[in-house]
Amino acid sequence: MSPLSTSLVTATRSCLLIGLLSVFAMLLPTHTDAQVNIPGPPNGRTGPTIYVVGRAQPTRNVLRWFPSSPAVWQQANVYGYEVIRFTLVKEGRDSANVNAMMNDIMIDSVQYFLTNRTVLGGGKAIKPPTNAGWVRYINKRTPYHAMIADHTMKGSLAAQNSPTKKDTVSVNDHYGAALWGASFSFAAAQVAGLGITDSTVKKGTRYLYTIRTLVPTKILRVTEGHILLTAGEAEPLPAVQDLSVLFADKRAGLLWNYRKLESSFNSYTIERATDSIRYRQISSMPVTNLTPDSDSMSRYSDSLANNETVYYYRVRGSTIFQELGAPSNMVKGRGVPPLPPVRVTGTMIDTTRARLNWTFPEALNSKIKGFVIRRSAYVDSNFVEFTKVLPITQRTIIVDSVYDATYYSVAVLNREGYAIPSFPTLVQLADSIPPAAPRV
Incomplete structure (x- = not known):
């Protein structure tokens, strides 16, 4: 087994892929500072496409993109992506750039011009390394590097096989797993050719980024993606409010x-x-x-x-x-220790009152908040709590009887206030009237 294969096996075992997410449904909401009128498919577009998300951070802009299908992913892994950055200026605002101005776009009903076209990534195609090139990232980085490397290479091998149904399913699985792993490690996503960091931005300047594949159109025509970011204007991230x-x-x-x-x-x-x-x-x-x-x-x-x-x-x-x-x-x-059941007995004192007694270990008094009494005319439903919380030391009580036959339950409250009821016990007047003598 090659060093790369050994490393992949070791690293991928540490990362449990329980299942594949619907990646786009989770990741496509974007953070941009305006809607840009750029020629291209409208929302809900179909066909081979590059979807883009990005964030403006204090000193840099970060970008991620997602090929819309396994076919786009496979071909882009071979030919790569190109990221083009334009600087946005208003007409006449920056006279030094007038001669460099390119096509204009509309942002929030304001006309801007695109200037300073820059190809990021040193002008080289952005794509994952060759199989041997993955070795330096395995075991030295996050387990997601290993996951993406494994599925990127296997996806490439599957693509080289005959286009059978089995191969198609395999490619879909590798595509989903690779993008799933990339969504949890931006460092791994950049190695896989699915992201980039732009640290050459100027605070307050607006930039338009275009991400496109370098796949020849005769092989596959892919719609490019766009995103607009203002450098240094980091959008605050919210907090969970309902934990x-x-x-x-x-x-x-x-x-x-x-x-x-x-x-x-x-x-x-x-x-x-x-x-x-x-x-x-x-x-x-x-x-x-x-x-x-x-x-x-x-x-x-x-x-x-x-x-x-x-x-x-x-x-x-x-x-x-x-x-x-x-x-x-x-x-x-705090953790709640398991509590033993409360055992209840009851007797009628007279026609309107009943005495209830219950047992519960005194050694566990510090683990509870107290007791409450419930009653019902039925053994299995409609129990109503009719006392306040009784002290943790109390084990008996006299209550008014409202039914001829009443079912009582004593619930112990654990430290979190959760009520654990006892089994119901029936309390009723003793039948002291003898039956009528039989007639001869």
């Missing part, structure tokens, strides 16, 4: 709505602290929704060392450029 937590025995379950922020983030990181100050990331891999739920909620389960320590949690969204959003609202709590 909640539910504690169980040595476990914490986090819940938040990912649908609200899917135009900003494609994954999340989980942070935990034991002092509400020094948070550390506990999710070793990005948390994302491989199988989105109909309720639009993301879930994360954390194991706790014990049920006594108070744990603080927050989550932060992450973009496809691995920028972290602001921390979410903080949630906290």
Whole structure:
């Protein structure tokens, strides 16, 4: 086995690809500072296309692009991409560039001119390295480098085979896996020819980027992609506002709505602290929704060392450029130890009052908030809570009886306030009237 193959096997085993995302549905929302009237297919366009997203950061602009189909991806891996940057100026605003002005475009009903055409990437085609060229990135970077390398090479091999149905399925899988991996590592995406960093920008200057493939049109005609960014105007990233937590025995379950922020983030990181100050990331891999739920909620389960320590949690969204959003609202709590059932007995004192007694280990009083009493005329439904929270030391109570036969349940409240009800017990007046004597 070659050194590259050995490295790939070792590295890819460390990255568990549970399933493939619908990449475009998650990543295509873009961050631009205006809508640009550029000739090309309208929204909802079909056919071979390059989709582009980008972010203006304090000292640089970062770009990612997505080939719309396996065929575009395969051919672009061979021929590469070209990224062209134009500087935007208003007519007469920069007289030194008048002679260099190119075609004009409309942005928010204002006419601009494109100047200073620059080909990024040193004028070379932007594409993934050859098979041997991947070696330097394997095991030394993120596991996503290995994933993308593996699927890029296998996708190329599949393309060289005869175009059978099996080969087509294989290429689709490699295409989806490679783009999925690239969405969680901007560094790996750049190696794979799917992104670029432009550090030669001037703050406050508006730039139009055009990304196109260098695939000959006789092989495949691909519509180029565009994006407009203003250097230095970093758009603030939002924070999750609805984080909640539910504690169980040595476990914490986090819940938040990912649908609200899917135009900003494609994954999340989980942070935990034991002092509400020094948070550390506990999710070793990005948390994302491989199988989105109909309720639009993301879930994360954390194991706790014990049920006594108070744990603080927050989550932060992450973009496809691995920028972290602001921390979410903080949630906290402790693990909830399992509680034994409450055992209840009851007797009628008179026709209107009943005495209830229950047992619960006194050694566990510190683990609970108290008790509440519920009653119903039915054994399996319509129980109504009719007392306030009773002290943790209380084990008996006298209550008014409202039914001829009443079912009572005593619920113990754990530290989180969750009620764990006992089995119902029936309390009714003793039948002291003997039956009528039989008639002869």
